[in-house]
Amino acid sequence: MKLNIAVLPGDGIGPEVTKQAKKVLEAVAHQFNHTFIFKEALVGAVAIDKTGEPFPQETMDLCLKTDAVLFGAIGDPKYDNDPSAKVRPEQGLLKMRKDLGLFTNIRPVKAFEQLLDKSPLKKEIIKGADLTIYRELTGGIYFGEKKISKDGKTASDLGEYSAYEIERIAHAAFKAAQVRRKKLTLVDKANVLESSRLWRKVVTEIAKEYKDVELHYLFVDNAAMQMILNPTQFDVILTDNLFGDIISDEASVIGGSIGLLASASIGEKHAVFEPIHGSYPQATGKGIANPIASILSAAMLLEHFGLNEEAAVIHKAVDKSLELKISTPDILPDSKITTSKVGDFIADYI
Amino acid sequence: MKLNIAVLPGDGIGPEVTKQAKKVLEAVAHQFNHTFIFKEALVGAVAIDKTGEPFPQETMDLCLKTDAVLFGAIGDPKYDNDPSAKVRPEQGLLKMRKDLGLFTNIRPVKAFEQLLDKSPLKKEIIKGADLTIYRELTGGIYFGEKKISKDGKTASDLGEYSAYEIERIAHAAFKAAQVRRKKLTLVDKANVLESSRLWRKVVTEIAKEYKDVELHYLFVDNAAMQMILNPTQFDVILTDNLFGDIISDEASVIGGSIGLLASASIGEKHAVFEPIHGSYPQATGKGIANPIASILSAAMLLEHFGLNEEAAVIHKAVDKSLELKISTPDILPDSKITTSKVGDFIADYI
Ligand SMILES: CC(C)[C@H](C(=O)O)[C@@H](O)C(=O)O
Ligand SMILES: CC(C)[C@H](C(=O)O)[C@@H](O)C(=O)O
Numbered sequence: 001m002k003l004n005i006a007v008l009p010g011d012g013i014g015p016e017v018t019k020q021a022k023k024v025l026e027a028v029a030h031q032f033n034h035t036f037i038f039k040e041a042l043v044g045a046v047a048i049d050k051t052g053e054p055f056p057q058e059t060m061d062l063c064l065k066t067d068a069v070l071f072g073a074i075g076d077p078k079y080d081n082d083p084s085a086k087v088r089p090e091q092g093l094l095k096m097r098k099d100l101g102l103f104t105n106i107r108p109v110k111a112f113e114q115l116l117d118k119s120p121l122k123k124e125i126i127k128g129a130d131l132t133i134y135r136e137l138t139g140g141i142y143f144g145e146k147k148i149s150k151d152g153k154t155a156s157d158l159g160e161y162s163a164y165e166i167e168r169i170a171h172a173a174f175k176a177a178q179v180r181r182k183k184l185t186l187v188d189k190a191n192v193l194e195s196s197r198l199w200r201k202v203v204t205e206i207a208k209e210y211k212d213v214e215l216h217y218l219f220v221d222n223a224a225m226q227m228i229l230n231p232t233q234f235d236v237i238l239t240d241n242l243f244g245d246i247i248s249d250e251a252s253v254i255g256g257s258i259g260l261l262a263s264a265s266i267g268e269k270h271a272v273f274e275p276i277h278g279s280y281p282q283a284t285g286k287g288i289a290n291p292i293a294s295i296l297s298a299a300m301l302l303e304h305f306g307l308n309e310e311a312a313v314i315h316k317a318v319d320k321s322l323e324l325k326i327s328t329p330d331i332l333p334d335s336k337i338t339t340s341k342v343g344d345f346i347a348d349y350i
Numbered sequence: 351m352k353l354n355i356a357v358l359p360g361d362g363i364g365p366e367v368t369k370q371a372k373k374v375l376e377a378v379a380h381q382f383n384h385t386f387i388f389k390e391a392l393v394g395a396v397a398i399d400k401t402g403e404p405f406p407q408e409t410m411d412l413c414l415k416t417d418a419v420l421f422g423a424i425g426d427p428k429y430d431n432d433p434s435a436k437v438r439p440e441q442g443l444l445k446m447r448k449d450l451g452l453f454t455n456i457r458p459v460k461a462f463e464q465l466l467d468k469s470p471l472k473k474e475i476i477k478g479a480d481l482t483i484y485r486e487l488t489g490g491i492y493f494g495e496k497k498i499s500k501d502g503k504t505a506s507d508l509g510e511y512s513a514y515e516i517e518r519i520a521h522a523a524f525k526a527a528q529v530r531r532k533k534l535t536l537v538d539k540a541n542v543l544e545s546s547r548l549w550r551k552v553v554t555e556i557a558k559e560y561k562d563v564e565l566h567y568l569f570v571d572n573a574a575m576q577m578i579l580n581p582t583q584f585d586v587i588l589t590d591n592l593f594g595d596i597i598s599d600e601a602s603v604i605g606g607s608i609g610l611l612a613s614a615s616i617g618e619k620h621a622v623f624e625p626i627h628g629s630y631p632q633a634t635g636k637g638i639a640n641p642i643a644s645i646l647s648a649a650m651l652l653e654h655f656g657l658n659e660e661a662a663v664i665h666k667a668v669d670k671s672l673e674l675k676i677s678t679p680d681i682l683p684d685s686k687i688t689t690s691k692v693g694d695f696i697a698d699y700i
Binding site: 157192193194242247 | 425429430434438440444470471472475491492494496497498502503504505506507508509510511512513514539540541542543544545547548551567570571572574575577578579580592595596597598599600602603608628
């Protein structure tokens, strides 16, 4: 198979980890006789520095004409505490998601057998946990109208959803549940929010088409608690953009490190694969960033194109690296093994 | 001291637990020679059933003329999955908070020494955790304009904050930090939300008046993760209504049971004290509900009126009950000890 892949390393540890994912994809291409053609483009704070824009047109053009995007991370502390900054790296990420129509964000969370001890949660709580979060990614309060009054004393964000936006991701989530453990939990705040009540109504209606899937409802506050009390109760979680952001970062503690969590963002025509960790600026350039989240995102990329065998090989190599403790310090506290050493091991194993 | 206390038991386990808190307050009154006069009123689903309103005028009138309110819980599953219900029990709670001007919600979270084993988190993670969440309670997306389009296909909620709303709770939170470990963490989503950027701006400005307090910023997704990875890093957390709802329920896992967490909701003129657990309908009437959250809310009530010695006695009695394992099944899995037995023990100990 021939695939054109846009690589958007972005900020912070983005470039380091993406490099390893690319390395691994190249190993897969070599091993399985595929042709993967990589082209790089700018996004985030580095893009602002060089072009003034967090998601330049050139980057957009590249994304539009490639088959898939491998994304690193964006974000730079110099923008975080400057509420008046007009251009922010995050806008690049959000613009990409919106303009490429990536409405379904899939975030699988698993307790790795080799890492049960690494989690802040007790072993018996996380053992067997295996859930996938379907987070809506192009709607809700992230993209609703933002206002700041002239005197700067009142600010607002509109959280809006249409039935259509809910339907399309709901179908994706129900289909995923059908080939998993057939349980779908809708996480919302329907006791307070009108938009959540629309979610409940639409999802309840769609559930009728998926009679083999059990539908559960959970308020987001309770979900944040249940995720820790009893994560094995979850199979597929369906939720909106904001709640999905919070719940999926929280769920990362199950795996023992956010450095292990991959994600896929899928639209009708385009697909982006990115680790859920951010740019982690404190770690930049130190060789301590865990490349596994990015590498597993590359595996999700392969699965997206039906290359399941290839993806399985990556998973096997990742498992092996964990088993042999070829790991960065987030997993092995005093480890001297660098980001690129982990990448090398996984690529070589393939 | 003479105190007029309105008791609003509400729904589900609300009545059972509130009864124990009242019992304990009566023991305190007796022991310390105070006069506490209790008057009951309706709120929540029971209020809807009897009057058609979740927060009837009569209840409001009572709250207005008493010194403090002891609140149980509201919520009934028959409303949760009915997105079209016009009247909902939650509206009673929200109306009370709004009409009484209870803008500061204080939720202390502590790892009880006797219960370190009960948490799903590892002992070494939670040991020493002692944090307090200051949640804004009368603004934000809870109270912004809600819309549903005529065809029912689009729904929205407006998340709005004014500088004034942020300032008044920020001052309360900074003052709390001054008499604690002098660290305040603002939790927001300033990389996406305009209202969060206003929070950051206003709080950063106010911090200049509290030079002895260290101000930290944390995005809510990261906060949801940090709360589990390393809860001892937190002292006072300041956040908005929605994020406070999620983070405080999540933080309840530190204590080992949500049945232990009290809260105070304070305004300029009024104050309401309530457990953070909800109505927990599945447990209603079974005698398994933990009354400690409600009892500790009563202790917060006493502290609010400067009765610190009295509050300390309640804390001591609660500690004793935990030490002697006079506990409900949420804490002691096979316990046959009922809600009212726990209340009796604590009241008698006083
Ligand atoms: C960087 C930020 C805008 C982004 C989000 O909130 O979506 C990130 O936290 C994520 O989850 O991908
Ligand atoms: C019942 C519900 C409306 C309420 C809230 O969301 O504020 C509850 O969860 C709480 O935290 O007190």
